[in-house]
Amino acid sequence: MSIGIFDSxxxxxxxxxxxxxxFPEADIYYLGDTARVPYGNKSKNTIIRxxxxxxxYLLGFGIEALIIACNTASSYALETLQESLDIPVxxxxxxxxxxxxxxxxxxxIGVIGTQATVKSNSYKxxxxxxxxxxxxxxxxxxxxxxxxxxxxDHKITEMVIKEYLEDLVKEGIDTxxxxxxxYPLLKESIQRIYPYLTIVDSSKAIALYFxxxxxxxxxxxxKKIFITDESHSFEKLKNMLVGNIxxxxxxxxxxxxx
Amino acid sequence: MSIGIFDSxxxxxxxxxxxxxxFPEADIYYLGDTARVPYGNKSKNTIIRxxxxxxxYLLGFGIEALIIACNTASSYALETLQESLDIPVxxxxxxxxxxxxxxxxxxxIGVIGTQATVKSNSYKxxxxxxxxxxxxxxxxxxxxxxxxxxxxDHKITEMVIKEYLEDLVKEGIDTxxxxxxxYPLLKESIQRIYPYLTIVDSSKAIALYFxxxxxxxxxxxxKKIFITDESHSFEKLKNMLVGNIxxxxxxxxxxxxx
Numbered sequence: 001m002s003i004g005i006f007d008s009x010x011x012x013x014x015x016x017x018x019x020x021x022x023f024p025e026a027d028i029y030y031l032g033d034t035a036r037v038p039y040g041n042k043s044k045n046t047i048i049r050x051x052x053x054x055x056x057y058l059l060g061f062g063i064e065a066l067i068i069a070c071n072t073a074s075s076y077a078l079e080t081l082q083e084s085l086d087i088p089v090x091x092x093x094x095x096x097x098x099x100x101x102x103x104x105x106x107x108x109i110g111v112i113g114t115q116a117t118v119k120s121n122s123y124k125x126x127x128x129x130x131x132x133x134x135x136x137x138x139x140x141x142x143x144x145x146x147x148x149x150x151x152x153d154h155k156i157t158e159m160v161i162k163e164y165l166e167d168l169v170k171e172g173i174d175t176x177x178x179x180x181x182x183y184p185l186l187k188e189s190i191q192r193i194y195p196y197l198t199i200v201d202s203s204k205a206i207a208l209y210f211x212x213x214x215x216x217x218x219x220x221x222x223k224k225i226f227i228t229d230e231s232h233s234f235e236k237l238k239n240m241l242v243g244n245i246x247x248x249x250x251x252x253x254x255x256x257x258x
Numbered sequence: 259m260s261i262g263i264f265d266s267x268x269x270x271x272x273x274x275x276x277x278x279x280x281f282p283e284a285d286i287y288y289l290g291d292t293a294r295v296p297y298g299n300k301s302k303n304t305i306i307r308x309x310x311x312x313x314x315y316l317l318g319f320g321i322e323a324l325i326i327a328c329n330t331a332s333s334y335a336l337e338t339l340q341e342s343l344d345i346p347v348x349x350x351x352x353x354x355x356x357x358x359x360x361x362x363x364x365x366x367i368g369v370i371g372t373q374a375t376v377k378s379n380s381y382k383x384x385x386x387x388x389x390x391x392x393x394x395x396x397x398x399x400x401x402x403x404x405x406x407x408x409x410x411d412h413k414i415t416e417m418v419i420k421e422y423l424e425d426l427v428k429e430g431i432d433t434x435x436x437x438x439x440x441y442p443l444l445k446e447s448i449q450r451i452y453p454y455l456t457i458v459d460s461s462k463a464i465a466l467y468f469x470x471x472x473x474x475x476x477x478x479x480x481k482k483i484f485i486t487d488e489s490h491s492f493e494k495l496k497n498m499l500v501g502n503i504x505x506x507x508x509x510x511x512x513x514x515x516x
Binding site for chain 2: 035042043115141142145146148149155156159160163231233
């Protein structure tokens with residue numbers, strides 16, 4: 001069985017990594033639409049169109065499930081993709097929310113993400129729908145560039161984490177959702193600073209979701225990663241996440257003409 | 259006389275601010291194409307098309323000179339715009355380069371910018387064309403988000419500056435070009451840490467350029483700022499740079515249909 005994953009960039013490789021670890025025999029095809037990153041500042045219609053294009057390309061590999069490893073696309077295009085495709089489509093929001101409401105004891109949940117994700121309130125609304133929880137959100141625009149700079153264990157990153165999370169911690173949250181696919185790389189640093197927080201990592205939540213529904217991913221273990229535009233900065237992060245699997249350049253026109 | 263300025267985002271407001279200070283009577287029209295920011299990861303043809311669209315919109319105000327306050331657009335679209343428009347078109351690269359080669363004593367010039375700017379080598383090539391200079395470049399991807407977070411005088415920013423500039427300083431540069439329109443906001447912090455560096459700020463270089471050619475900007479002093487997409491983060495930086503001049507939202511379709 002094979003699975004497709006797409007993201008506007010390559011942060012979603014944290015999901016690719018987790019799914020690969022959990023289902024080593026699965027064929028996994030990843031598409032990072034790096035030529036059009038970020039989706040966060042595009043209109044809803046554009047995001048849906050881009051998402052359909054990514055999904056269609058991955059369907060060409062005969063995928064049997066699709067993961068939207070991008071918060072913006074999950075917030076805006078999940079429903080359309082679920083309606084128009086014949087295979088299961090999973091976003092990053094729901095699995096994270098499910099875990100967080102299971103873990104929290106004091107019903108105070110923190111959510112961190114990009115400005116676009118926080119502004120969309122997709123986590124907040126989804127959590128509040130499920131019961132009487134308090135949600136505290138914080139946009140952390142410096143986290144993505146810090147991760148892409150490879151400054152994972154850096155003193156500067158530690159200071160930025162404290163700067164951003166101080167308010168949430170003061171509110172008394174006991175559970176924190178990492179609402180951006182880049183953030184799992186900062187999980188250890190955050191946990192070291194705030195050892196009493198339960199941290200929900202969407203990539204692990206998605207792997208767990210497939211485990212829970214008893215999906216069996218058996219295949220030849222083929223792993224492919226496509227990007228629509230190259231950049232030196234992608235290479236560093238890619239190596240950190242998935243080692244020597246090559247990045248294959250895909251012409252954007254191939255995506256749009258489908 | 260009136261002048262048009264465009265940028266992919268609102269960093270170019272540092273140029274708007276400088277030109278406004280230098281020519282308070284000028285009518286100045288600024289267009290930040292925030293719906294399509296960043297230009298840095300687009301193809302050359304796309305960047306030229308976007309730049310022509312921005313220029314055409316501003317021509318509607320009867321501007322008599324155009325400043326491309328965006329490094330990417332300056333690198334890729336300057337020539338096309340100069341050829342196709344009947345008014346003077348000035349990019350950000352040349353004025354900065356002119357100043358730097360005038361200031362440097364040891365002929366060792368540092369250039370900092372975004373990854374796209376450094377990769378394009380536009381400053382490096384332009385400086386080397388003018389004589390026997392050594393150019394040392396460094397991409398500083400954290401500077402833009404730090405500025406947009408308003409963390410101008412922050413301890414974290416000071417550490418990031420040292421982290422990025424250490425290598426250039428070790429190479430013995432005596433002059434540093436701020437090759438990104440966001441960076442003038444960090445100029446004081448950089449100068450405080452490295453008081454012996456001569457820092458070239460493109461926005462000041464452009465104002466100086468107009469002064470040198472004896473341009474007279476007389477008008478009603480009208481100032482207008484248009485953006486193609488709104489974002490909370492723009493507002494903070496805009497206030498820092500130009501105070502209470504409002505951001506006027508412009509439909510992207512208006513730009514594309516010209």
